Amino acid sequence: MRTTPFRAVIACGGTGGHLFPGLAVAEALRARGHEVVLFVSEKEIDATALKERTEFRSEKLPSIGMPSMIASPASIRFLRRFWESFCQCRKFYRKFRPSVVLGMGGFTSTAPVLAARLQGLPAFVHESNAIPGRANRLAAKFASEVLLGFGEAEERFPGASCVVTGTPVRESLGKPLDRGEASRAFHLDPDKKTLLVTGGSQGAAGINQLLFKAATLLAGSGVQIIHFTGERDDRLAAANYQRDEIPHYVSPFHHRMEEAYSAADLVVSRAGASSLSEISQFSLPSILIPYPFATDDHQTANAGIYVRAGAAEMLTEKGASAENLSAMISNLLSDDARRERMSVAARQIPPSHAAENVASVLERAVKEAGT
DSSP, X not given: OOOXXXXXXXXXXXXXXXXXXXXXXXXXXXXXXXXXXXXXXXXXXXXXXXXXXXXXXXXXXXXXXXXXXXXXXXXXXXXXXXXXXHHHHHHHHHXXXXXXXXXXXXXXXXXXXXXXXXXXXXXXXXXOSSSOOHHHHHHTTTOSEEEESSGGGGGGSTTOOEEEOOOOOOGGGOSOOOHHHHHHTTTOOTTSOEEEEEOSTTOOHHHHHHHHHHHHHHTTSOOEEEEEOOSSSHHHHHHHXXXXXXXXXXXXXXXXXXXXXXXXXXXXXXXXXXXXHHHHHTTOOEEEOOOTTSGGXXXXXXXXXXXXXXXXXXXXXXXXXHHHHHHHHHHXXXXXXXXXXXXXXHHXXXXXXXXXXXXXXXXXXXXXXXX
């Protein structure tokens, strides 16, 4: 039975790891006939990502991360901005009259969740990572329910009602494309083994530096490389691959990631939850190099889930070298049977249809609340 259309707020700004899964849920809700407004941060990444998403209304919130030291001048600024954000949410809810609020993590979502609960609205928190951040640990205290990307995170929310939904993936990624079509988008040969290197929505300087050094060791191996470097390292990466005569496509970023995933045989990536969900969506084996400064080292915990499932190999950035990375790449690209096993394992880790799962939870809550 179709749910009566309602209005929803999704607070999802600050990083690609919060924004893109939030957009995926917004797409699912909109396809079901519901109206969605996105609460985002004042960061440039949010403005850039939403520039072409004119179907969604968005509102900027004046939020910043909580400082590590409570008794500090930064805490005063945090509390002031949090209060401004909270008051803005309350004012917006009175006008827009949403039926449900979803926070995707980060301190952009904490005030909206608190304001919703004080207004008697169903409010949810989605945690993508195996180890939740401080913002979600705080917001979970006010939430109706906590939605999880990984079941391993449940023990970190004592006393909370949790549901494992998976981490939503944007509709635009869709299903894998024809390999030949995808390879031609990068002017590469579909018959050659292809390595995709990506550091997430903002690139990864540590991974870039490793690949610059490993390129010489990969020369003559027959590999071709798609490398999304982030804003600073694209020219240097292209020069290195050209010097070593490795067929390549280098760009700071790429808007159609479904092309890159469809052309790839193996991925070298950070271990953010959104990146891992996309890797699983395309059933790809991976070499994961967790961001060493992630809060509570949550990327290592995320990567560990994939390693234990047989879907990935992991290198720490501190322990990685050009030699061991290039050897790992060469060994995996030359072992078709192992890559196939890793692909199957990657696909089986997260629940399928995560965005639809989250949308269904929200619909159920609105129906039960009668709002």
